[in-house]
Every structure is written in C-alpha cells, then in structure tokens.
Amino acid sequence: xxxxxxxxAAGLLAxxxxxxxxxxxxLGNGIEHIVFIQFDNVHLRRDIPxxxxxxxxxxxxxxxxxxxxxxxxxxxxxxxxxTAVDILTSLTGVxxxxxxxxxxxxxxxxxxxxxxxxxxxxxxxxxxMADGLPQMLDQRGKTAPAPWVPFTRAGCDVxxxxxxxxxxxxxxxxxDTVFGPTxxxxxxxxxxxxxxxxxxxxxxxxxxxGSASCVKNSAPDILTDEPGGxxxxxxxxxxxxxxxxxxxxxxxxxxxxTVIADNSxxxxxxxxxxxxxxxxxxxxxxxxxxAGVPVVYGYIGDAHDNRGPALSGVPFASPEKTFGPGExxxxxxxxxxxxxxGQFFARLAxxxxxxxxxxxxxxxxxxxxxxxxxxxxxxxxxxxTPCTYAKKGEIAADLTPVIAxxxxxxxxxxxxxxxxxxxxxxxxxxxxxxxxxxxxxxAGALLGFDAVDGADGRANQVTQxxxxxxxxxxxxxxxxxxxxxxxxxxxANADYFLTASGKIGPGCAPVFNAASCFxxxxxxxxxxxxxxEDITKTWLGMVGPGVLSQGPVGSVFSDHADIRPxxxxxxxxxxxxxxxxxxxxxxxTNRAAGQALRAHRDTLSDxxxxxxxxxxxxxxxxxxxxxxxxxxxLAGDDTTYSLLEAQIRxxxxxxxxxxxxxxxMLEDAAFNDQPINEAxxxxxxxxxxxxxxxxx
Numbered sequence: 234x235x236x237x238x239x240x241x242a243a244g245l246l247a248x249x250x251x252x253x254x255x256x257x258x259x260l261g262n263g264i265e266h267i268v269f270i271q272f273d274n275v276h277l278r279r280d281i282p283x284x285x286x287x288x289x290x291x292x293x294x295x296x297x298x299x300x301x302x303x304x305x306x307x308x309x310x311x312x313x314x315x316t317a318v319d320i321l322t323s324l325t326g327v328x329x330x331x332x333x334x335x336x337x338x339x340x341x342x343x344x345x346x347x348x349x350x351x352x353x354x355x356x357x358x359x360x361x362m363a364d365g366l367p368q369m370l371d372q373r374g375k376t377a378p379a380p381w382v383p384f385t386r387a388g389c390d391v392x393x394x395x396x397x398x399x400x401x402x403x404x405x406x407x408x409d410t411v412f413g414p415t416x417x418x419x420x421x422x423x424x425x426x427x428x429x430x431x432x433x434x435x436x437x438x439x440x441x442x443g444s445a446s447c448v449k450n451s452a453p454d455i456l457t458d459e460p461g462g463x464x465x466x467x468x469x470x471x472x473x474x475x476x477x478x479x480x481x482x483x484x485x486x487x488x489x490x491t492v493i494a495d496n497s498x499x500x501x502x503x504x505x506x507x508x509x510x511x512x513x514x515x516x517x518x519x520x521x522x523x524a525g526v527p528v529v530y531g532y533i534g535d536a537h538d539n540r541g542p543a544l545s546g547v548p549f550a551s552p553e554k555t556f557g558p559g560e561x562x563x564x565x566x567x568x569x570x571x572x573x574x575g576q577f578f579a580r581l582a583x584x585x586x587x588x589x590x591x592x593x594x595x596x597x598x599x600x601x602x603x604x605x606x607x608x609x610x611x612x613x614x615x616x617x618t619p620c621t622y623a624k625k626g627e628i629a630a631d632l633t634p635v636i637a638x639x640x641x642x643x644x645x646x647x648x649x650x651x652x653x654x655x656x657x658x659x660x661x662x663x664x665x666x667x668x669x670x671x672x673x674x675x676a677g678a679l680l681g682f683d684a685v686d687g688a689d690g691r692a693n694q695v696t697q698x699x700x701x702x703x704x705x706x707x708x709x710x711x712x713x714x715x716x717x718x719x720x721x722x723x724x725a726n727a728d729y730f731l732t733a734s735g736k737i738g739p740g741c742a743p744v745f746n747a748a749s750c751f752x753x754x755x756x757x758x759x760x761x762x763x764x765x766e767d768i769t770k771t772w773l774g775m776v777g778p779g780v781l782s783q784g785p786v787g788s789v790f791s792d793h794a795d796i797r798p799x800x801x802x803x804x805x806x807x808x809x810x811x812x813x814x815x816x817x818x819x820x821x822t823n824r825a826a827g828q829a830l831r832a833h834r835d836t837l838s839d840x841x842x843x844x845x846x847x848x849x850x851x852x853x854x855x856x857x858x859x860x861x862x863x864x865x866x867l868a869g870d871d872t873t874y875s876l877l878e879a880q881i882r883x884x885x886x887x888x889x890x891x892x893x894x895x896x897x898m899l900e901d902a903a904f905n906d907q908p909i910n911e912a913x914x915x916x917x918x919x920x921x922x923x924x925x926x927x928x929x
Contacts, residue, residue, distance in 0.1 A: 258389035258441070258527045261805020262779035262825050265590040267384075267528045268518065269800070271320055271396065272597040273508070274535040274761065275570075277306060277772040280603045284559035284615040287536060288772070290567035293574040298595065299784045301588050302776030303820035306785050309792040310599040312708050312850040312859075313337050313653050313722070314769045315762045317354035319598035319793055320397040320532070321369075324380040326797025326812035328709035328850065332377040333370030335710040336719070337649050337762055340368070341657045343716040349647045349657030355402040355507075359455065360410050366714050367458070369398065371810075374713045375458035380797070381439040382459060383806040384528045385466055390446050391439045392475075392521035395509050395532040400437035401470055402507075404429040411452055411470055431495045431503030433471030436517070438479075438526055440467050446526065450474040460809035472503035479524035487516035488576040508534030511573035519580050536566040537601070537759055554756040557605050557622045559615025592777035592803055594796060601759035602652075602727040602768050604628065604685055624685050626755035627652075627730040635750045637737045640675045644668050646720075648733040652760040655719035662720070664702055664878075669720050670871065673699060676723045677868025682744045683728050684753040692744045695731075696868075697860070698724035698764060703881040704863035707888065708850045709813070721867060724859070727763045730754070764859065769851050775817075779803045779825030789819050790845045790852065798903065802827075807904050811896060813848065815841050816903040829902040833909045837902060840914050843921035844895040847888050854888060857928045884924065891920050 260267070275287045288295045298304045310319045311328050315337040318329050329335025339351040342362060352362065358379050360368045371377040381391040381399060393399045401407040404422040408429075412418040422429035439454055440447035442465055451467035451474070469475045472493075476485055484492045484502040493513050494500035505513055514531040521529050534540075537556050556563035581587065606624035613620035632654065636642050648654035656676070662668045681695040701721040705711055711718055725731060729751075741750035761768050773791060780803070794814030801807060802816045803825055818830045819838065830837060847854040858881060866877035895917050901907040 259387045259805075260389065260527075262803055263590060264592050264778050264804055265527060266522060266586055267592045267800065267804065268522070268594070269530045270514070270518075270533065270593075270595045271323060271531075272533050272535070272595075273316060274537070274599065274601040274759065275533070275597045276600050277597075278600070278767070278770075279558075281558040281608060281620070283612060284608075284620065287567060290564065290616070291571040291574060293571050293578065294595065297574075297578065297593075298774030298776060301782055302593070302774060302780050303783050304785045305773040305789060305791050305817070305820070306787045307790050308596070308771050308773040309790070309849065309851045310769045310771055311793060312710070312764060312769070312855070313651070313655075313762050314599040314764070315354075315651075316598050317397050322793040323596065323598075323796045324396070324399065324530075325377065326794050326808070326814045327810070328794060328813050330709045330712050331371055331813070333368060333712050333714065333717070335712060336655055336717075337651055337653075339649050340717055341647070341649055341655055341719055343657060343661045347660040351647065351649055353402070355397055357401055357407040357410055358398050360406050362714075364714070364716060370713050372713050373458075376456065378460055378808065378810055379456050379463075381528075382456070382463060383801065383808060384804075385439055385441045385454075387806055388441045388443075389528050390441055390444050390526040392518070392526040392529040393437045393439075394514050394517045394521075394530070395435045395504075395507055396530040397532070399439070399530065401434045404433055408433060411455075427495060427497050428501045431497075431501035431505075432473035433504075435504035435507060436470075436472045436475050438469040438475055438521070440469070442466060446478050446524070448478075450478055476503070479526070480520055485517055485520050487512040488519070488573050488580070493517060507532075508538070508540075510534065510540065511570040512576075515573050515577040519577060522581065522586055523584055533570075535601070535759075536570055537563050540566060555625075555758045557608065557620060557625050557758060558603060559608060559613050559620030560622070561619045564615045564619070588776050588778075590778065592775070592780070592800065594773075594775050594800060596773040596793070596796065597771045599761045600768050600771050601761050602763070602765060604728045604758050604760060606685055624753070625758045626685070626753040627757045627760055628681065628683050628685065628728045628751050629730050629732070629754045630681060630751045631741075632731050632733045633735055634737050634741045635679070635744075636672070636675055638740045638743065638750060639680065640678075642671060642675055643737060644672055645735060646672065646733060647735065648731065649719075650730070650732040651762040652727055652730050653722060653724045653763045654731045654733070655722045658720045661716075664720070665871075669701075670874065673701065673721050673867040674869075676721070677864070679723075680744050681726070681729060682749045682751045683726070684749075684751065685728060693726065695725050695729055696723050697726055697864075699864045699867040700724070700859055701863070701867055701878075703878045703885070704859055707858055707881060707885045708855050724764050727760050727765050727768060730757065730760060764851070764856070775799070775820055777803070779822050781820055781822055783820075786819065789817070790842065790849070791817055792845070792849050792851065794849070798900070802903050811900060813896070815844065815896065815899045818903070827903070827906050829906045829908050833902065833911065833914075836911055836914050837899065837909065839918055840895060840909075841899060843918045844892060844899065847921045847924060848892040848896070853925055854884070854928060857925075858884060861929060884928065887924055891917055891924065895921070
C-alpha cells in the first residue's frame with residue numbers, strides 16, 4: 234500500500250507543478266484492470282495418469298479459474314506450435330502470416346546468396362530484418378499493428394514482463410532501434426552486457442498520453458506504420474527506466490520479498506531472463522498494478538525444467554536439467570508456483586484489485602510432449618510417492634548425415650531445429666524442382682531409431698506429416714516476405730528433435746545399429762512445435778466482469794487467435810484491423826455480449842464452430858489436409874503430387890472466400906452490434922461443411 238500512497242502524492246505534486254496527471258483509463262463492462270498471463274508449457278491434462286497435472290498442482294490458480302470464470306479445455310495453439318508464434322497469436326488475434334513470424338522461435342530467411350539464416354523470432358516490435366523488412370511484418374508489407382495501441386489510446390498504460398516482442402528481447406538491435414547506436418544504452422551493452430540485459434530486456438511500460446508514469450525516463454513510442462497514426466506517445470523500456478518510476482524507493486521484488494535480479498555474482502537487479510518463475514513475474518505485475526498501470530501482460534516459464542534452488546525458491550538440488558512428471562523437483566517447483574498464485578491473489582485483493590473489477594486472462598502457449606519410459610514405481614503419483622525414470626530424453630539426430638546415409642543425397646539445406654523442422658534448400662529451388670521433390674520424398678520415407686520407445690532395436694517412421702507452399706498457405710504460414718517461406722516442413726514423430734549441421738562428415742551408421750545416427754539426449758525430455766494433440770491442445774481461463782462463472786467448457790473449439798478479440802470485446806475497445814480469431818461469446822454474460830450476439834447466439838455459435846473448423850490451423854480442414862492430402866502429395870510421385878497440390882490450392886481458395894464472409898459477420902456482430910442475416914449465415918455454415926466433406 235505504501236507504493237499506492239506515494240503515487241497518489243506524486244499525482245497531486247504533478248498537478249501542482251502543472252505536469253501531466255495520471256491518464257484517464259476508459260474500459261468497458263466495469264473493468265478497471267486487465268491481467269494477462271501466458272505460461273510456457275503448463276499443462277491442464279495429465280502427462281502420466283497417476284500424476285496430477287501441472288494445473289492440478291497449482292490449485293490456487295485452477296480453482297480460481299474453475300470456480301469464478303470460464304475455463305476452455307478444448308483450446309489450441311496455432312501451427313507451428315512454438316512459444317514465439319503462440320504468444321504473438323494471442324497478442325494480435327491473427328495467425329502468423331499476418332505478423333511475419335509463422336513458423337517457430339527462429340525465422341528462416343533466404344539471404345541473397347540463396348542460403349538461409351535463422352535469426353530469432355524474438356525481437357522488439359519495430360525491429361527490421363536483414364533484408365530491410367519489418368520483423369513483425371503484416372500483409373501490407375509494413376510493421377504489424379502493435380497490441381498495446383487500443384489501450385494507450387483509451388488512456389491506459391500497458392505494462393509487460395517477459396512477453397514476446399512488446400519489450401526488448403536483446404541488447405543489440407533492440408537498443409539501437411529505440412535509443413540509437415550512439416546512445417548511452419548502447420555503450421552500456423558494449424561494456425557490461427549482463428548489466429545491460431538486466432537493465433533493458435524483458436520489461437516495458439507503454440504509456441497513454443498524459444500518464445504520470447512516463448513523465449521521466451521515457452523514450453518516444455514510435456509506430457510509424459500504425460493504422461490511424463500513433464504520435465505523441467512514450468514508453469519506459471527496461472527495469473532501469475521502469476523501476477525508478479514505479480518503485481522509486483526500492484528495487485522491485487518477487488512475492489517473497491527477494492529482489493528480482495539476474496544470476497550474476499553479484500546479481501544485477503532487474504530482468505532475470507526469459508524463463509521467469511511465477512513469483513518473479515507475478516511480483517513485478519503486482520508492482521505495476523499498484524503503481525497505477527491498469528493493463529499488464531506477463532509470461533511465466535515452465536515448471537519441468539530444473540531451475541535450481543536459486544530460481545525455483547525450493548530447497549531441492551538435482552543434477553538433472555529437466556524433470557519427468559512426478560519427479561521430486563518438478564513437484565516442488567509446482568508447489569512454489571501454487572504458493573505464488575495464492576500470494577498474488579491475496580496481495581491484489583488487499584489493493585482492491587479483484588475479479589469484480591479486473592479481467593484475468595490466463596493460458597499456456599502450447600503443451601510439451603514428454604519423451605520418456607514408464608515411471609518407477611509404477612503406482613507413483615509424484616505428490617505422495619515420487620517418480621523416477623530410467624529412460625528420459627528426446628531423440629536427437631542431424632538430418633544432414635542421416636539423409637546422406639539413408640538415401641545418398643548430399644543436397645545442401647538448412648532447417649529450423651525442431652521436432653517439426655522447416656527445410657530451406659540452398660538456392661531456394663521451386664516447388665517442382667527435382668532437388669525439392671527428391672528431398673520431400675526422402676523425408677516421407679525417413680527412418681529413425683527411438684532409443685526410448687524402440688527397445689526392440691527396430692527402426693520406425695520419423696515423418697508423420699509434410700507441408701509445402703500449398704499446405705502452408707492453407708495453414709496461414711505464408712507471409713508478405715517470400716524469403717521467409719520454407720521449401721517444405723517435416724512434422725516428425727514427437728519423440729524426435731531434428732537439426733541440420735550441413736556437414737556430412739564420415740556419415741553415421743544405419744539407424745538400426747547401436748552406433749545409430751539417432752541418440753537419446755537426457756538433458757531435454759519435452760518437445761513442442763509439432764502438430765500432435767498432446768502438443769497443440771492447451772487451455773484458456775478467463776475471470777472477471779462480463780465473464781460467466783461456468784467452470785470448464787469443453788464443447789467449444791477455440792485457439793489463441795480468439796483471445797485478443799474476446800479481451801477487446803469485454804474491454805469495450807476495437808482494433809484497426811480484422812482478426813482471424815473470433816469473440817468467445819460463449820463465455821460472456823448477456824450484458825457483456827451485446828444485443829446482436831444475444832439475439833443470434835445459437836446461429837452465431839454454429840457459425841463460429843464452422844468458421845474455426847475450416848479456418849483454424851488445427852481445425853478439421855487444416856488437420857485433415859495436412860495429415861492426408863499434403864503428406865501423400867509430397868511423399869508421392871510427381872503425378873500424384875501435381876493432382877493433390879491442385880486440390881489443396883482449390884480448397885484454400887474456397888476456404889478463404891467462405892471464411893472471409895464468416896469472420897466479417899462475426900466481427901460485425903461482436904464489435905458493431907450489427908444483426909446478422911440468418912439465411913446468409915446458414916448458407917455459409919452449409920458451404921463450410923460441404924468443403925470439409927470434400928476432403929478425403
């Protein structure tokens with residue numbers, strides 16, 4: 234409460250001095266604050282039947298979502314299911330083709346020499362790529378609209394802690410983009426990189442005009458491509474600029490009172506890194522809220538990687554880098570997360586920040602697939618009886634020597650390292666080029682040896698699905714920059730993690746020998762990025778004004794693109810662009826839904842279900858085309874390929890025409906309170922399911 238008193242006094246002093254007072258934040262439905270939290274791979278489902286799930290072991294959060302709000306249990310990531318893509322889809326309400334990062338945590342980019350580089354997908358919103366185009370690239374060829382803009386225009390400051398691309402992700406290009414290459418910040422990064430990371434990465438406050446938070450320490454918040462313009466706004470970048478404004482009397486602490494800092498010796502107060510604990514993220518968000526920042530976004534790292542006592546806050550020491558379900562370190566870290574959420578809700582309640590005036594939105598970017606054998610003892614539950622694993626770890630392989638060994642093919646290529654690697658063939662040959670077709674056919678026939686599941690020593694099929702340009706277009710993966718488009722994507726058995734060194738060397742042994750090309754890596758036992766349900770099916774919880782208290786909702790298909798429009802509908806705000814997602818009005822009270830949604834709820838529900846079925850990457854159409862038509866086409870002969878590719882292109886064209894009309898109708902009802910034409914809606918629903926039925 235001391236901080237709140239200080240800022241009240243600071244506001245009076247500012248008024249007396251003729252300085253700007255606090256901005257007047259205007260939100261709808263009685264919402265005064267918004268808290269958005271996205272986990273990294275925290276699961277609602279059980280990975281082992283006897284072991285309670287991650288959320289079951291965080292009852293302070295799970296019970297809050299189940300008892301006080303709506304918990305969508307049939308919720309999905311986009312494709313490819315990776316942290317960067319998933320968070321950015323949640324932030325924007327559109328799929329990756331509309332914000333330039335559709336593939337994974339690295340962007341493949343063909344350089345002028347025809348060889349791909351793989352820069353990080355994590356970069357500040359207005360950064361440029363090596364080819365001069367915006368990293369966050371929309372279909373206009375410009376920087377995609379920034380997610381904080383509707384809030385700051387409405388007079389609301391927006392705070393962020395460790396959320397992708399709305400704060401600095403590095404201390405090189407991000408600093409130069411905002412502060413310039415001759416700035417003091419650039420000089421600090423050159424002299425003491427660790428301190429610069431703690432000072433400038435991972436934390437930001439984007440301020441409304443007239444906000445007291447940005448009177449000092451701020452920099453211009455420049456968005457030259459923003460629809461409708463965006464001038465005169467400022468922001469605080471990094472803890473070095475945020476902390477003096479929000480907590481001037483002391484460093485910002487986690488919920489246990491420990492200063493949030495990096496792991497240097499001695500520690501540098503500030504950003505702890507992009508895998509923060511619940512206590513760190515929630516402690517910083519609470520400080521922002523208490524200091525008058527009404528809209529906050531936070532990211533929390535997973536609980537299955539070993540953080541050690543210093544980061545996890547638990548007295549458990551283990552040499553393992555990653556834990557399996559029910560292992561002692563995993564359970565203890567989840568206990569720390571549960572404690573943090575209990576502290577967070579209690580602290581906010583003391584500040585008068587509750588579900589009665591605050592919209593809480595909580596989700597996980599994707600799920601991880603566990604690669605391991607059976608636990609021991611067989612009846613372990615982790616909570617009362619710890620589990621251990623004799624076999625645990627992803628199956629790693631270098632595709633360069635593997636393909637050379639199995640097929641004698643030495644074509645040069647690079648990939649985005651992943652369980653679903655994207656192939657960028659040197660020279661960027663066309664889709665029907667013999668080099669492309671040969672590699673696609675070889676990828677379809679690729680054999681591997683799974684050291685965890687393949688105890689009998691027999692090889693198994695590595696590839697489970699394939700996608701080239703046609704299927705990528707259907708899945709919303711083709712951006713406005715053709716140099717980012719991979720020649721094709723290999724979706725593997727989720728146990729595998731595939732790289733490509735570009736070095737054949739002496740080759741490797743056939744896959745079924747002991748000296749296999751494939752080896753178990755015990756340091757990493759959780760894979761994501763692929764298309765399988767245990768990776769892509771996640772969860773979304775919402776609590777607050779205008780949200781129904783109905784508990785679990787399993788009958789509604791939703792994905793991350795739906796989060797943004799639902800938040801904005803509840804907040805009474807709009808974007809300057811059309812969403813790919815739709816408002817989840819099934820979670821809204823009648824008052825929050827509005828007249829058009831209330832009057833046509835049943836028809837709109839059917840329309841939304843049909844829309845998601847044909848337009849969501851993991852809707853029925855996208856999934857069936859990927860696993861059926863596209864995979865058969867790429868692995869087949871040239872005649873088969875030609876016929877099936879034409880079929881995918883035809884399906885995509887029809888889908889786009891139907892889905893475009895559907896989302897316009899859904900958006901008009903949600904944001905313009907425009908009644909729908911029931912007959913037109915029924916016709917579109919019929920067309921959508923006829924299109925689905927046409928897919929073999």
